[in-house]
Amino acid sequence: MSKLTLITLTLLLFTLPFPGNSQPxxxxxxxxxxxxxxxxxxxxxxxxxxxxxxxxxxxxxxxxxxxxxxxxxxxxxxxxxxxxxxxxxxxxxxxxxxxxxxxxxxxxxxxxxxxxxxxxxxxxxxxxxxxxxxxxxxxxxxxxxxxxxxxxxxxxxxxxxxxxxxxxxxxxxxxxxxxxxxxxxxxxxxxxxxxYENPFAPQGIPSSFAQLKKLRNLWIQNSNLVGEIPENIIGNMTALEFLDLSGNSLSGNIPNNLFLLKNLTTVYLQVNKFSGPIPQSIEALDLNWIDFSNNTLTGKIPQDFGKLTKLEGLVLFMNQLSGEIPGSIGRLPALWDVRLFTNNLSGKIPGEFGKHSKLQTFDVSTNNLVGSLPEGLCDNKVLSSIIAFSNNLTGELPKSLGDCQTLESVRVEKNQLSGTIPDDLWAARSLSRFLISDNLFTGELPRKIASNVSLVDISNNRFSGEIPAGVSSWNNLVNFKASNNLFTGEIPQELTVLQRLSVLWLDGNHLSGNFPSEIISWKSLTSLKCSRNQLSGEIPSALGLLPNLNELDLSGNQFSGEIPPEIGRLRLTSLNLSSNHFSGRIPGALENAVFDKSFLNNPELCAATPSIGLRICNLNTKKSNSNSIRVIAILGSIAAALFLLAILYILFGLRKSRKGKQGLDPNWKLTPFHRLNFTESNILSNLVEDNVIGSGGSGEVYLVQPLHHTGEKVAVKRIWNCKKLDRKLEKEFEAEVQILGTIRHSNIVKLLCGISSEDSMLLVYEYMENRSLDLWLHPKRRPYFASPPYCQVLEWPTRLHIATGAAQGLCYMHHGSSPPIVHRDVKSSNVLLGSEFNAKIADFGLARMLIRPGEANTVSTLAGTFGYIAPEYAHTTKVNEKIDVYSFGVILLELVTGREPNDGSAELCLADWARQYVQEGKPIAEALDADIKKPQYSDEMQSVFKLGIFCTDTSPYRRPTMKEVLEILLKFKSQSPYAAGNINGSERDASPLLKHSGSEGSSESEDDEFKSIV
CATH class of the missing domain: 3.80.10.10 (Ribonuclease Inhibitor)
Structure with a gap:
């Protein structure tokens, strides 16, 4: 080998990497x-x-x-x-x-x-x-x-x-x-x-899919599938393990060979239009989850479901299933989630439920079930909710529930249950909601209950004895309803120390003695009913100092003395002091036709004017002279006004003869959506300027009391144009009527009726006493005449209560309605608040129904409010549920920061500001609303801040669904002084609309991010 060759090889050996040598x-x-x-x-x-x-x-x-x-x-x-x-x-x-x-x-x-x-x-x-x-x-x-x-x-x-x-x-x-x-x-x-989650044009499942014999996972939920599932397609997918076709418009029968797929483990077919029976033959013995909820399935629950030893969840609610619940289902060893509510099931509940598996959720409400509740529901000590209201159940509550420390919610109202409540059940450490009204329960109230209990409703039972002094330890109680029982004794002073109490109903009992006078701790109280008792003495003036009280009923007692003038300072929507022994003049502020039935059967009461039907008070001569002068002045004013009206009438007649349309068309058409106790004339006569409480792009909103004797108030939105109605306004009117006319949900505002004429349209809603959320959060938005309570700061528990209620309304729209509904204008001014700050979604003029065959899922023009509009919607006008999720995320950020949606910085809206704030590594605690930031709420508020960012992600797919958002909020609220609530319009737990995974269609990385928020 030459010297040159040796040198060349040596150089190559030093420049080429050896195996394992990291030198590049x-x-x-x-x-x-x-x-x-x-x-x-x-x-x-x-x-x-x-x-x-x-x-x-x-x-x-x-x-x-x-x-x-x-x-x-x-x-x-x-x-x-x-x-x-x-x-x-x-x-x-x-x-x-x-x-x-x-x-x-x-x-x-x-x-x-x-x-x-x-x-x-x-x-x-x-x-x-x-x-x-x-x-x-x-x-x-x-x-x-x-x-x-x-x-x-x-x-x-x-x-x-x-x-x-x-x-x-x-x-x-x-x-x-x-x-x-x-x-x-x-x-x-x-x-x-x-x-999944694609707004495809309506189409069926292609027959060519029968060739997919190796397919293991098929996910096509919420993608506008229509028609039936052919038997030959499902039958050929022999490898199928996971099937999710939920949220479509599939119809017909569920294929008979579905459960013959031996590898099948999970099947979701909820929120479709399936009818007929559930397939009875079952060979897929590895099934762990079945969700056929929200269809129109009939027939019986298959007996063979009892063979599914790996089944964890059986979710069949909101169908038309009948017959008995198979006893073998109660013996399944892996079963933890049972939701069969709103069917036509009958017979007894199998007594094996809870004995053989770690049962957590058990909901059989709104059926025709008889017999008693299974004794072993909590044998495995993990039961979190037992919901069985609106059946025909009898017997006592299972004694084993007294040792069920995991129990969070008990709802057995509207049955025929009897016996006493175990003291240990009252004290179960996780218990937060206890609703047992409309039964035959007896016994006395315990001295102590679980510290988490926020809602107790024992109305319409046979409880007796005195309300114990130990009630002072019920620290987190928000709603206490004990109407129509047999309670005796006095209302204990200890009851008045409950600072979070919002609703107190003790009407229809045998209570006596004076009303407690030291009630300054009741700052959160909104509704007080003590009618039909034997209470006596004077009304304490402190009642008139309660800042949030808007419903007061003390009728049917033995109260005496004068009505304290402080009562006139309350912002009352309902007042009833009739059938007592009051005397003297009523407070001047109550001399209003609104209260004309509030003082009946009090013969010693009088008023300065005859406006409410009481006798005129006897005043001294000087006052009489003064009054005479005042009457003369009033009569003169009336005469002048009548003269003016005559002139206006003449002018109006002239304009009408020229076919001008500046007034209201006499040809009105009323379309009711609920039972009404008023007519269109009762509404039209009250559309005066003094009753205007708001206005928008389409017209004014009025507060109207159609019939004074009922005390009912309504809100009337008037869409009116002197010319022919703008087509855009007409479409909004039609959308609102179409959607709200059929929806029934306690977190969606109730549309009572529509009234229309050729050039004017009215929408009549239930009146929400606490108006809209934005008035409470943003002082700059309050009208000039706003006064307390709007000037008060909403504490964090109340804000969380509002967020949860609004989420429940949206969750129903997206996941409980068929077809789903997208609101398109979710914002704090469209979240209305009732007397107990129960939130309701309002203003459906821009809403769209989805998954309607032949209808596009895009819109021609952008709609919504700046600061709440999802970025993809702004440049594509694509309509799906995720644009509402984005807007709701903005509301969450408003609630935790107190900022307005456009109050991020000079360049950024609130959502962008919050995202950038976190990306810069700044502490979230410093971004929270300083007016409500307290150490005990800090972690929860920071988590909701993160949830707001998650909801306002720039990618719609990375945003959670409203199911997932609601699940998180309810987890927080379970530790809050407010009761979790109304998913299906009847204060149902969150679980009925939540999938087993809690993160439908999410990847593992998304799940981790999602769980970190929880």
Whole structure:
């Protein structure tokens, strides 16, 4: 060997890397390409370790095989540039994963040059435009293709069927319109197909899907499927394990061979239009979850469900199922979630429930069940809720519930249950809601109850004895309803120390003695009913100093003396002091026709004027003379007014003869949606300027009391134009009538009726005493005449109570209504508050129903309010539930920060400001509303702040559903002094509208982020 050759070999040995030597080659072309890619993406800080002096195969984002780059994973790096074509110069690249970034632009055609690509994940980015019609030009070796959560249009092209090696195809929340082609059925190797949350045009499941014999997971929920599921399609999917077709408009029978798929473990078919019976033959013995809720299924629950030893959840609520609950279901060892409410089930509840499994949720309410509740419901000590109201149950509550420390909610009202309540049940440490009204229970109240109890309703039973002095320890009590029982003795002074008490109903008992005088702690009290007792003495003047009291009923007692003038200072919506022994003159502020039935059967009472039907008080001569002068002045004014009216009448007649339409059309049509005790004339006569309480773009809103003797008040929205009605306003009127005319939910404002004429339309709603949320949060929005209570600060427990109620209304709209409803204008001014700060969603003029065959899911014009509008809606006008989730997230941020939706900074709205605030690493605690920030609420408020950011994510797919939002808020509220509440319009627990996973359609990384908020 020559000397030159030896030197050359030596140099090569020192320059080439040995196996295991991390020393990089000097001019590796692949590393050069990677560094160019890094520069193209503006040198992300997370890639600072990508340097020319390091071995690229050691970079954690890079995978190498035989010294060559085979995989690139650049997820969660906020990349916001297009994909560089040079990426396909890496000739051995098989994996390209760029998920969870902000990459813009159309689908990158340069990826056609990545000829060895096997896995392509571009999900959670900002790609737009149409998917190329020649998408089959991607690598023929492609096995996994994920484009979920982008902004494509026109659906999936038929060419997708050319990617024959695909095993996973994931296009969730990817499109604004379009459809999916039958050619997907040609992907015979497909194992995972994910198409959910896409507003496709209405279409059925293609018959070609029968070829997908290897398919394990099929997710197509909320994607506008219609028609029936053919038997031959399901029957051929022999490998199917997970099936989710929920939230569509599928109809017909559930395929009889569904449960013959032996590998099936999970099936979600809720919120469709399935009818007929549930399949009876079952061979899928590994099933762990069945959800057929919110359909119109009939027939019986299959006996063979008792063979499903792995079944964890049986969710069949809101159908028309009949017959008895199979006894074998109660013996299933894995069962923890049973929700069968709102059916026509009859017979006895199987006594085995709870004895053989760790039962947590048990809801059989609103059926025709008889017999007693199973004794062993809490044998395994994990039961959290027992809900069985509105049945025909008899017997006593199970004694075992007394040792059930995990129990949070007991709801057995409207049955025929009897016996006494075990003292240990009252004291169960987790108990927060205890509703047992309208039964035959007896016994006395305990001295002590669980510290978490916030809602107790024992009305219409046979409880007796005195209200114990130990009631002072019921610290978190918010609502206490004990109407129509047999309680005796006095109202204990100890009851008045409960600072969080909002509702106190003791009417219809045998209470006696004086009313407590020291009641200054009742600052939260809104409703007080003590009628039909034997209370005596004078009304304490301190009642008139309670800042939030708006309902007072002390009728049917033996009160005497004068009515304290302080009572006149209350902002009362309802007052009844009739059938007592009051005397003297009533407070001047109460001399109002609104209260004309409030003082009946008090013969010694008088008033200064005859306006409310009481006798005129005897005043001294001087006052009489003064009054005479005042009467003369009044009569003179009336005469002048009548003269003026005569002139106006003449002018009006002249204008009418010219066919002018400045007045109200006499040809009114009333369309009722509830039973009414008034007519259109009662409404029209009260549409005067003095009754205006608000105005908007479409017209004024009036506060009207149609019939004074009922005390009922209504809010009237008037949409009126001197010319023909603007088509936009007319469409809003039609939308509001169409949606609110059929909805029945306690967290959605009640539309009582519509009244229309040729050029004017009226919407008559229930009146919400505490008006809208924005008036309480933002002083600048209050009208000039606003006075207490609006000037008070809402404490955090009240704000959480409001947030939960609003979430329940939206959750019903999105997940409980068929078809789903998108509000499109969710904002704090459209969250109305009742007397107990129960929130109701209002103003449905812009709302849209989804999943309606033949109707597009986009709108021609942008609607909503700046600061609440989701970014994707602003530039695409796509309508889906996630735009409401974004708006609700803004409300959450308003509640925790006190800021207005446009009060982020000079450049940013509130949502953008909050996101940037967190990204800059600033402490969230400093962003919270200083007026309500207290140490005991800080963690909870910070979590809700995070939830607000999560809801206002720029990507709609990364936002949670309203089910998930509600679940989080209810977890917080379970520790709050307010009762959790009304999902189905009757204070139902959250569980009926929540899936087993709690994060429908979320990836594992999303779940982790979601759980971190909880």
């Amino acid at each position: 080659s000097i001019n590796n072309p692949e590393r050069t390409i990677l560094l160019q890619i890094k520069n193209h993406f503006s040198n992300p800080s997370n890639l600072s370790h990508w340097t020319s002096s390091s071995d690229h195969c050691t970079w954690p984002e890079i995978t190498c095989g035989d010294g060559s780059v085979t995989g690139i994973r650049l997820a969660y790096l906020n990349l916001n540039q297009t994909i560089p074509p040079s990426i396909c110069d890496l000739k051995n690249l098989t994996i390209l994963d760029l998920n969870h970034n902000l990459i813009p632009g159309p689908f990158p055609l340069a990826l056609y040059n990545c000829s060895n690509l096997e896995i392509l994940d571009l999900s959670f980015n900002s790609f737009n435009g149409s998917i190329p019609t020649d998408i089959n030009r991607l690598s023929p070796r492609l096995t996994a293709f994920n484009l979920s959560s982008n902004y494509f249009t026109d659906g999936i092209p038929p060419a997708i069927g050319g990617l024959k090696q695909l095993k996973e195809l994931q296009f969730a929340a990817t499109f604004y319109n379009g459809s999916f082609p039958p050619e997907i059925g040609e992907l015979v190797n497909l194992e995972v197909l994910t198409l």
